[in-house]
Amino acid sequence: MSLKAFNEMREPSYRGNANMERVTLRIPKQQIEEVEQMVETGEFPNRSEAIRSAVREMINEQQDDRHESSSKHTWAKV
Incomplete structure:
Protein backbone atom coordinates (compact mmCIF):
# COMPACT_ATOMS: atom_id res chain seq x y z
CA MET A 1 0.00 0.00 0.00
CA SER A 2 1.38 3.41 -0.88
CA LEU A 3 1.78 6.06 1.80
CA LYS A 4 -0.74 8.25 -0.03
CA ALA A 5 -3.36 5.48 -0.05
CA PHE A 6 -2.62 4.72 3.58
CA ASN A 7 -3.03 8.36 4.60
CA GLU A 8 -6.33 8.56 2.74
CA THR A 41 10.27 2.80 2.45
CA GLY A 42 7.31 5.02 3.32
CA GLU A 43 4.60 2.37 3.35
CA PHE A 44 3.73 3.44 6.90
CA PRO A 45 4.64 6.55 8.89
CA ASN A 46 5.80 4.51 11.90
CA ARG A 47 5.79 1.03 13.45
CA SER A 48 2.67 1.67 15.50
CA GLU A 49 0.65 2.55 12.40
CA ALA A 50 1.95 -0.55 10.62
CA ILE A 51 0.94 -2.79 13.49
CA ARG A 52 -2.47 -1.10 13.88
CA SER A 53 -3.03 -1.65 10.16
CA ALA A 54 -2.18 -5.34 10.51
CA VAL A 55 -4.58 -5.70 13.45
CA ARG A 56 -7.38 -3.94 11.51
CA GLU A 57 -6.77 -6.25 8.54
CA MET A 58 -6.88 -9.32 10.78
CA ILE A 59 -10.15 -8.17 12.38
CA ASN A 60 -11.69 -7.46 8.96
CA GLU A 61 -10.68 -10.92 7.71
CA GLN A 62 -12.21 -12.55 10.79
CA GLN A 63 -15.44 -10.62 10.26
CA ASP A 64 -15.50 -11.62 6.58
CA ASP A 65 -14.91 -15.27 7.52
CA ARG A 66 -17.76 -15.15 10.03
CA HIS A 67 -20.06 -13.54 7.46
CA GLU A 68 -19.19 -16.16 4.83
CA SER A 69 -19.68 -18.94 7.35
CA SER A 70 -23.12 -17.68 8.37
CA SER A 71 -24.07 -17.22 4.70
CA LYS A 72 -23.11 -20.81 3.95
CA HIS A 73 -25.25 -22.03 6.81
CA THR A 74 -28.18 -19.99 5.51
CA TRP A 75 -27.86 -21.49 2.04
CA ALA A 76 -27.55 -24.98 3.46
CA LYS A 77 -30.91 -24.60 5.20
CA VAL A 78 -32.76 -23.64 2.02
Missing part, protein backbone atom coordinates in the same frame (compact mmCIF):
# COMPACT_ATOMS: atom_id res chain seq x y z
CA MET A 9 -7.80 5.55 4.57
CA ARG A 10 -6.13 5.84 7.96
CA GLU A 11 -7.96 6.78 11.06
CA PRO A 12 -7.38 10.15 12.77
CA SER A 13 -4.21 10.73 14.77
CA TYR A 14 -3.95 8.57 17.85
CA ARG A 15 -1.53 10.72 19.85
CA GLY A 16 -3.18 11.60 23.14
CA ASN A 17 -6.35 9.69 22.26
CA ALA A 18 -8.02 8.57 25.50
CA ASN A 19 -9.57 5.59 23.67
CA MET A 20 -6.16 4.13 22.87
CA GLU A 21 -4.41 1.60 25.07
CA ARG A 22 -0.68 0.97 25.05
CA VAL A 23 0.23 -2.67 24.47
CA THR A 24 3.59 -4.34 24.90
CA LEU A 25 4.26 -7.35 22.73
CA ARG A 26 7.11 -9.59 21.72
CA ILE A 27 7.57 -10.52 18.09
CA PRO A 28 10.48 -12.18 16.31
CA LYS A 29 13.33 -9.85 15.41
CA GLN A 30 12.97 -10.65 11.70
CA GLN A 31 9.33 -9.53 11.72
CA ILE A 32 10.07 -6.21 13.43
CA GLU A 33 12.90 -5.64 10.95
CA GLU A 34 10.40 -6.18 8.12
CA VAL A 35 8.01 -3.70 9.75
CA GLU A 36 10.85 -1.18 10.10
CA GLN A 37 11.68 -1.69 6.41
CA MET A 38 8.07 -0.80 5.52
CA VAL A 39 8.42 2.37 7.58
CA GLU A 40 11.74 3.25 5.94
Whole structure:
Protein backbone atom coordinates (compact mmCIF):
# COMPACT_ATOMS: atom_id res chain seq x y z
CA MET A 1 0.00 0.00 0.00
CA SER A 2 1.38 3.41 -0.88
CA LEU A 3 1.78 6.06 1.80
CA LYS A 4 -0.74 8.25 -0.03
CA ALA A 5 -3.36 5.48 -0.05
CA PHE A 6 -2.62 4.72 3.58
CA ASN A 7 -3.03 8.36 4.60
CA GLU A 8 -6.33 8.56 2.74
CA MET A 9 -7.80 5.55 4.57
CA ARG A 10 -6.13 5.84 7.96
CA GLU A 11 -7.96 6.78 11.06
CA PRO A 12 -7.38 10.15 12.77
CA SER A 13 -4.21 10.73 14.77
CA TYR A 14 -3.95 8.57 17.85
CA ARG A 15 -1.53 10.72 19.85
CA GLY A 16 -3.18 11.60 23.14
CA ASN A 17 -6.35 9.69 22.26
CA ALA A 18 -8.02 8.57 25.50
CA ASN A 19 -9.57 5.59 23.67
CA MET A 20 -6.16 4.13 22.87
CA GLU A 21 -4.41 1.60 25.07
CA ARG A 22 -0.68 0.97 25.05
CA VAL A 23 0.23 -2.67 24.47
CA THR A 24 3.59 -4.34 24.90
CA LEU A 25 4.26 -7.35 22.73
CA ARG A 26 7.11 -9.59 21.72
CA ILE A 27 7.57 -10.52 18.09
CA PRO A 28 10.48 -12.18 16.31
CA LYS A 29 13.33 -9.85 15.41
CA GLN A 30 12.97 -10.65 11.70
CA GLN A 31 9.33 -9.53 11.72
CA ILE A 32 10.07 -6.21 13.43
CA GLU A 33 12.90 -5.64 10.95
CA GLU A 34 10.40 -6.18 8.12
CA VAL A 35 8.01 -3.70 9.75
CA GLU A 36 10.85 -1.18 10.10
CA GLN A 37 11.68 -1.69 6.41
CA MET A 38 8.07 -0.80 5.52
CA VAL A 39 8.42 2.37 7.58
CA GLU A 40 11.74 3.25 5.94
CA THR A 41 10.27 2.80 2.45
CA GLY A 42 7.31 5.02 3.32
CA GLU A 43 4.60 2.37 3.35
CA PHE A 44 3.73 3.44 6.90
CA PRO A 45 4.64 6.55 8.89
CA ASN A 46 5.80 4.51 11.90
CA ARG A 47 5.79 1.03 13.45
CA SER A 48 2.67 1.67 15.50
CA GLU A 49 0.65 2.55 12.40
CA ALA A 50 1.95 -0.55 10.62
CA ILE A 51 0.94 -2.79 13.49
CA ARG A 52 -2.47 -1.10 13.88
CA SER A 53 -3.03 -1.65 10.16
CA ALA A 54 -2.18 -5.34 10.51
CA VAL A 55 -4.58 -5.70 13.45
CA ARG A 56 -7.38 -3.94 11.51
CA GLU A 57 -6.77 -6.25 8.54
CA MET A 58 -6.88 -9.32 10.78
CA ILE A 59 -10.15 -8.17 12.38
CA ASN A 60 -11.69 -7.46 8.96
CA GLU A 61 -10.68 -10.92 7.71
CA GLN A 62 -12.21 -12.55 10.79
CA GLN A 63 -15.44 -10.62 10.26
CA ASP A 64 -15.50 -11.62 6.58
CA ASP A 65 -14.91 -15.27 7.52
CA ARG A 66 -17.76 -15.15 10.03
CA HIS A 67 -20.06 -13.54 7.46
CA GLU A 68 -19.19 -16.16 4.83
CA SER A 69 -19.68 -18.94 7.35
CA SER A 70 -23.12 -17.68 8.37
CA SER A 71 -24.07 -17.22 4.70
CA LYS A 72 -23.11 -20.81 3.95
CA HIS A 73 -25.25 -22.03 6.81
CA THR A 74 -28.18 -19.99 5.51
CA TRP A 75 -27.86 -21.49 2.04
CA ALA A 76 -27.55 -24.98 3.46
CA LYS A 77 -30.91 -24.60 5.20
CA VAL A 78 -32.76 -23.64 2.02
